[in-house]
Amino acid sequence: MSMRDRLDRLVAGSKSAARKFGQAVLQPRYASIVFAGAEVGVNLLPMLAPIVNVAKEIVEMCEQMESNKRAAQQLTQKCSDFVTTLEEALRPKFPSLTLEENIRQALAIIKLVAIRVKALTEKHKVKAFLEEQYIANEIGDCISTLDRCLSNLYLQSGMAIIETQHMFERNRMRDHEEVVDRMSTVQDTQSAILRITREYREDIRNFQAFMQEILGQLEKTNDPRRFGLAANLHLLLQETGDLLPNLHLEHGEVQVSTTMLRTTREHNVTDYYLGTFLGKQKVVVKTIRSALADNPEWIRRFRREAEVWTKVWKEDKGTYTVPVLGFVKEPHTDLPNMCLVYPYYEHNALDYVRNNDTTDHMRILQGIAKGLAFMHDMDVMHGDVRGASVMIDEHGKPLLSEFGLSKIIEDANKNPTVILSCELQLSQRWAAPEVLDGGMQSKSSDVFSYGMTVLELLTHEAPWYYLRDKSTFAFTSKVVRGQRPERPTLPIISVRGLNDAVWDLLQKCWAENPLERPDMHSIVESLQALKHTSR
The missing domain is CATH 3.30.200.20 (Phosphorylase Kinase; domain 1)
Structure with a gap:
């Protein structure tokens, strides 16, 4: 007999008992017979009927759940056991106000459980998938709530409750493994991911975090399913254009x-x-x-x-x-x-122009300027603008990289036992005088470095490359004293784009006073105007 049929039979029996209870209790002449018990033939207290109905509703809702099916099945069994235990406990006892109160208490408890289960069944497929752990916790708590109710009525032993908890943990693990299997199956999950990105956009971030967490669990045990899960997570990031929710990559990413x-x-x-x-x-x-x-x-x-x-x-x-x-x-x-x-990326900007001398140098420089203007609008400075910090994608488009990194490196080397590295010394060729003089980096210092980057990419050489003295002091002392690089005279550099207007723009970028330097939006406008003029 199925649980639903079993509950239907209990409902029918309870309704019959309810009629007899009503005839006896509501009519005083039958009261003595009722409290005598057996003559009325009451098998169940009539108030058990609503409990059975609620239990049946819970069973039907559990059958509709999209995830945690084993845990839901255990809750179904618990509802059936809950009703059966009440039935068996109350059958031999005389009706009383105490028993009536116990039944009322049990009804209130199972109604609360039904409300919680209803909330779980209203979650759509993706939501249920994402909240597998939460749903498991909710189902587990519902089972525990029913157990505590029976325990409070002295109808269930502590050992039975412990066994129920152990069974639930086993079901919970099996449900979880099923979720992991589904996420790690490349073909099925990838088609699901494409559907998720179209239909459930609001849940994408939670889904990514869930997958990243599961990846870490699989990585710890060298579970081979981690490879399929990683591939699916990568596809999801590609489809959404997102970064991982947690950038601390400690999950085997x-x-x-x-x-x-x-x-x-x-x-x-x-x-x-x-x-x-x-x-x-x-x-x-x-x-x-x-x-x-x-x-x-x-x-x-x-x-x-x-x-x-x-x-x-x-x-x-x-x-x-x-x-x-x-x-x-x-x-x-x-x-x-x-x-x-x-x-x-295969090339940074300096490598790229050196290997592709016929490329449109000014297009790349304009792209860098737009990128810096974008960052400055977000109140983010780069801090290390130069050719090596700009990557070139497969379409020849410049992309700013490693922004903020110079400050991290600087902080990492504040230890007095660490000598200033060649890399930090090298980056000073692009640095503004206020930075070389111990001041803070700023958007204006980015502008100064951008001017040096223009010179670098048009000459294919680092700033101050022509100095015989290659020491750091040789060029930093010049910059701090207000000197700037000499204008190159090779014809090829003019062909690449270094005309009078561009040189004048560089002088503005290199102004001694940071407040007198143009902002990046002004530079973008100047470069666009130069582009139209040169046509």
Whole structure:
């Protein structure tokens, strides 16, 4: 006999008992017979009928649930047991006000359970999938609520409650494993992901966080399902254009190789390695030396930076910037540093123009200017504007990368035992005089560095390349004293775009007083005007 049939039979029996109870209690002449008990033939107290009806409603709702089916089935069984236990306990007893109050209490409890179950069944498929743990907790609490009710009525032992709890945990784990299986099945889940991005946009972020958390669980046990789950998560990010909800990549999101990349940057403070993101995307993993990954302060620092990276990417979506995919602990070492993870690009701007001399240099410079204007509008400065910090995508479009990184490197090297690295010394070729003189970086210092980047990309050389004295002091002293680079005279540099108007614009970018420098929007407008004039 099914649970629904069983409950239907109990309902019928309860209704019959209710009629007899009404005839006896509502008519005084039958009262003595009722309280005598057996003569009336009351098998159940009539108030059990509403309890049975509510239990039946819960069973029907549990059958409709989209997730946590095993836990829901256990709740169904518990409702049936709840009614049966009440029936068996009350059958041999004399009706009394105490028994009536107990039944009222049981009815109130099961009604509350029904309300909670109804809320769970009203969740659409994706919501139910995302909130699998929450739903499991709710079902578990409903089962415990019914158990406590019986216990309070002295109708169930503590051992029975413990066994119920153990059974629920087993069902909960089986339900969870089923969810993991579904998320890790590449073909089925990928088609579902495409549907989710169209129909359930408001739940996407929670879905991503859920998948990322499950990925971490699978990574800890080397569960092979993690590969399928990672692929599905990567597809979801591609479809939505989002970054991961948690940029602290400690869930196995990144696999770092031992292959060190050749870069135009120095390796005294940073090292670059190839890596793979979510098993699908080639990435660059940049190690920040002296930023120890086991230092809680550094973790907090990177989390704060991650908020900025996420804010920029949320507005930009790859129009002007390279996203920071996250930060991760350096592998392959006993004393790990913190690493930043970026998408891999074949060329930075300087390498690109050197390898493609016929490319439209001014188009690239205008793209960089637009990117800086966008960042400044968001009240975010770059801090290290130069050719090596600009990546070129497969369409030849410039993308700003590593913004804010110079400050992180600077902070990592404040230890007096650390000598200023060659990389930091090299970046000073683009730096504004107030920065070289110990001042703070600002949007105006970005403007100064942008001017140096224009010169760099048009000459294919770092600023001050012509100085025989290659020491840092040789050029920093000139900048602080108000001197600026000489205008190049090679004809090819003019062909690339360095005409009188561009040179005049650079002088404005290099103004000694930061307040006298143009903002990036003015620079973009000037470059657009120059473009139209040159036609």
